[in-house]
Amino acid sequence: MKKSTSSLTFPGLLPVCLALSSLAVSAHAADYSPYPLPGVYEASDSKFERMLTIKPNGKFLLEVEEKGKPGNLHTGAGEGQLSDAPGGWTYTEGRCTVNLKRAAGGMKLQAESCASAWGDVPFDGLYKKAADAAKAASAMPATQAVPAVPAKTATPAAPAAPAMQAAQAAPPAANSPSRRDFQRGWATVATGEIAGKPMAVMSKFTGREMETPGVSRPAAAAFVIDSNIDYNSMPAAELTKPPLKVVDIPLPPPVANQGINLSGDCTFGKQRNLTVVNTVTLGKGNRLIEKPVSAWGLDANLQAVEIKPVSKVKCPKEDTGI
Numbered sequence: 001m002k003k004s005t006s007s008l009t010f011p012g013l014l015p016v017c018l019a020l021s022s023l024a025v026s027a028h029a030a031d032y033s034p035y036p037l038p039g040v041y042e043a044s045d046s047k048f049e050r051m052l053t054i055k056p057n058g059k060f061l062l063e064v065e066e067k068g069k070p071g072n073l074h075t076g077a078g079e080g081q082l083s084d085a086p087g088g089w090t091y092t093e094g095r096c097t098v099n100l101k102r103a104a105g106g107m108k109l110q111a112e113s114c115a116s117a118w119g120d121v122p123f124d125g126l127y128k129k130a131a132d133a134a135k136a137a138s139a140m141p142a143t144q145a146v147p148a149v150p151a152k153t154a155t156p157a158a159p160a161a162p163a164m165q166a167a168q169a170a171p172p173a174a175n176s177p178s179r180r181d182f183q184r185g186w187a188t189v190a191t192g193e194i195a196g197k198p199m200a201v202m203s204k205f206t207g208r209e210m211e212t213p214g215v216s217r218p219a220a221a222a223f224v225i226d227s228n229i230d231y232n233s234m235p236a237a238e239l240t241k242p243p244l245k246v247v248d249i250p251l252p253p254p255v256a257n258q259g260i261n262l263s264g265d266c267t268f269g270k271q272r273n274l275t276v277v278n279t280v281t282l283g284k285g286n287r288l289i290e291k292p293v294s295a296w297g298l299d300a301n302l303q304a305v306e307i308k309p310v311s312k313v314k315c316p317k318e319d320t321g322i
Contacts, residue, residue, distance in 0.1 A: 034058065034084040036100065036107060040240055043109070043125030049237045052109065052127045058082040060091070062098070062109075063236035064121040076119025077236070078111075098123075130240075176242035182224060183231040183239065189221075190264020191229065192273040194298055197244065200229045201264045201275045215259035215280050215288065221249040223275075223298055247304050249275060249296050257281065261290055266315040268307050271297055276315055 035058035043050040046067070053061040059081050066073040080098070082089040088101040096114035100107045106128035114123065177185075182202060189201040203218035226243040228234060251260055259280040266274040274297040283289045295307040307313055 034089075035082055036089060037129075040130040041106060041127035042130040042237070043106075043127040044237065045125070048122060049235055050123070050125055050127070051130075051236050051240060052107075053240065054082070058089075062111075062118070062123060064119070064123055065236050066121065074119065074121050075236075076115075076121035076123065078114060078118035078123075093117075176246050178240055178242055179226070179231050179234060180239040182243065186224075187218075188229075189262045189275065190273075192265070194225060194273060195302065197225050197227065198229045199273060199298075200224045200226075201249070201262065201273075203262055215257070215282060217254065217259045218251065218262070221251055221260075221262060221275075221277070223247040223249065223296075223304070225302065245302055247298060247302060249277070249304065250294070251277060252279065252293055255279075263292075263315040266295065266313050268295070268297075268313045271307065273297060274307060274313055276310065276313055 035056070036054050038054050038056045041052040041054070043052070049063075049065045049067060051061075051063045053063075059079065061077070061079045063075075063077045065075045078096070078098075080091045080093060082091050082100065085099070088099065088107065090100070091098040094117070095112075096117050097112045098114065099110045099112075101110075102108075103126060106126055108126050109124060111118075111123040115121075186202040186204045189203055191198070191200045193199055200223075202222055202224050204220040204222075205216065205218050223246070224243050225245040225247070229243075231239060249262075261278040261280045263276040263278060266276050268274055274295055276292050277294045277296070278290045278292050281289050281291075292310045292313070295310045295313040297305055297307055299305045
């Protein structure tokens with residue numbers, strides 16, 4: 001009779017292995033995301049500019065524009081919600097299908113039957129992570145939340161303008177809105193030029209009218225200085241960048257049933273491109289009462305300065321503000 005050999009067993013080993021396996025799975029699950037890494041990706045070539053913007057929730061914006069002189073250039077854009085798929089991610093709406101596959105250095109995008117909805121341009125390409133926009137924005141002044149207190153005033157900057165007192169705006173926020181943010185969420189009050197660059201006075205609204213009819217209140221206001229302030233004509237790749245400089249215009253603290261109206265193209269002596277901040281309330285007979293509370297301009301260093309007295313600042317009569 002052959003002797004049977006029994007294998008050695010360690011009763012405590014199996015639970016330990018199972019526990020380690022469970023920890024590994026948990027760690028992997030914690031790092032897992034059903035969406036690509038958010039950010040801006042680029043797949044431009046000699047003929048087309050291609051930009052793919054992905055948000056943390058998996059929503060994307062795909063923009064393509066033909067390079068060349070302004071004219072009959074082909075453009076296209078589409079957006080949607082990505083979902084997880086083997087080897088990458090996918091989006092489908094009607095006949096339009098977009099597949100993103102993981103690839104060395106980025107993601108390979110392939111779009112099928114999307115021309116009728118998004119434009120007849122080549123969307124396909126290897127999209128690589130663009131330069132970190134946050135680094136570029138952190139080096140530039142930006143708009144900020146509406147200050148709760150007025151800016152501090154100093155002595156007059158020059159004897160020639162005794163009514164002007166330097167009122168430098170508070171430090172800018174860390175990140176500036178992009179040109180696309182200004183294009184979509186801000187209204188242009190007035191335009192001009194300063195230091196050889198185009199300049200616009202712009203205001204940001206919440207999209208909600210106040211309870212008082214005809215009275216609105218912007219969430220913020222700013223002088224926007226850029227190489228080109230006609231953002232509707234700017235290439236898609238440039239719209240993802242912040243303007244050259246954004247200088248905040250201080251607004252008074254919110255008051256119930258009181259709106260804010262901005263008047264642009266105002267002057268004070270030789271000073272030009274000034275903006276007057278007016279409060280608006282509803283009087284008897286539903287008559288809107290407008291009262292100027294402050295006036296602002298830019299000095300030689302492109303810093304905000306308050307013009308006093310505001311009653312001496314003149315604005316075009318036909319300018320009703322925003």
